[in-house]
Amino acid sequence: MTDNQLQITNNQLPMTLLQVQDLTVYYGMVQALNNISLVVNEGEIVALIGPNGAGKSTALKAICGLLKATEGEIKTGDVTFRGKSIKNVPPHDLVKKGISLVPEGRRVFPTMTVLENLEMGFYTQFSVDSSQLSDRLNKVFDLFPVLKQRRKQRAGTLSSGEQQMLAIGRALMLKPKLLLLDEPSLGLSPNYVEDVFEKIKEINKNGTTVLLVEQNARMALEYADRGYVFKIGEIALEDTGKNLLGNDEVRRSFLGE
Numbered sequence: 001m002t003d004n005q006l007q008i009t010n011n012q013l014p015m016t017l018l019q020v021q022d023l024t025v026y027y028g029m030v031q032a033l034n035n036i037s038l039v040v041n042e043g044e045i046v047a048l049i050g051p052n053g054a055g056k057s058t059a060l061k062a063i064c065g066l067l068k069a070t071e072g073e074i075k076t077g078d079v080t081f082r083g084k085s086i087k088n089v090p091p092h093d094l095v096k097k098g099i100s101l102v103p104e105g106r107r108v109f110p111t112m113t114v115l116e117n118l119e120m121g122f123y124t125q126f127s128v129d130s131s132q133l134s135d136r137l138n139k140v141f142d143l144f145p146v147l148k149q150r151r152k153q154r155a156g157t158l159s160s161g162e163q164q165m166l167a168i169g170r171a172l173m174l175k176p177k178l179l180l181l182d183e184p185s186l187g188l189s190p191n192y193v194e195d196v197f198e199k200i201k202e203i204n205k206n207g208t209t210v211l212l213v214e215q216n217a218r219m220a221l222e223y224a225d226r227g228y229v230f231k232i233g234e235i236a237l238e239d240t241g242k243n244l245l246g247n248d249e250v251r252r253s254f255l256g257e
């Protein structure tokens, strides 16, 4: 093989951004994950689907360092980000490395304005250097014009769809390499569900890799490059979003067919 051919081959290999390897997690005596492995390549949208209690949120928490806060513990296995172990690294350090989570249920600060919520997102990382603040704000406002419109409004007065946009915008203030989203469409009206996914697609096109957990399996798989199907603490299936949408078991169990 010539150098040139080698170069081409290398360019075609997906770059692994995140790797979860043989991960087993317990909450006290309760086992939530049993030896799961998954990868997220740079530039992808990856979806985790599966029934309630299957361990999807636990997987996200293990990745972004929030397990400890919920009394969870990694018993065996590892999580690596850009080739380095991030197991047991605290959340604020993971944010600095470029991993940002939009938690389930949005959790914006209801009595603070939209703008204050976004600034809070920014200052969790850059407590002193505020030179980039307006640049980040503008990027978020470009993506979500409704947030610009409502920037002086208290977050609690926004619709749930707008609150979800705000929660995503707040995570984007940290300019993540990897954006984790836990149930972004939960509780949204059908119109907003599609809006949120369209925004996620746009964020991804702008260069952010996305790992999301979703109840709305159809929507998630339509937008995801690849997906993993969880089943009581294990991964039962993995494939491209398209193939999973056509998979008989997935159709019966998650797509109501």
Ligand SMILES: Nc1ncnc2c1ncn2[C@@H]1O[C@H](COP(=O)(O)OP(=O)(O)O)[C@@H](O)[C@H]1O
Pocket: 027, 030, 031, 032, 050, 051, 052, 053, 054, 055, 056, 057, 058, 059, 070, 071, 072, 230
């Ligand atoms: N903080 C916790 N303490 C004890 N058990 C938990 C906790 N969080 C989740 N679990 C348990 O871990 C399992 C996986 O939960 P979770 O990751 O939330 O699933 P999913 O997100 O797929 O619905 C479930 O059996 C759940 O009851």
Ligand SMILES: [Mg+2]
Pocket: 056, 057, 058, 104, 213
């Ligand atoms: Mg969950």
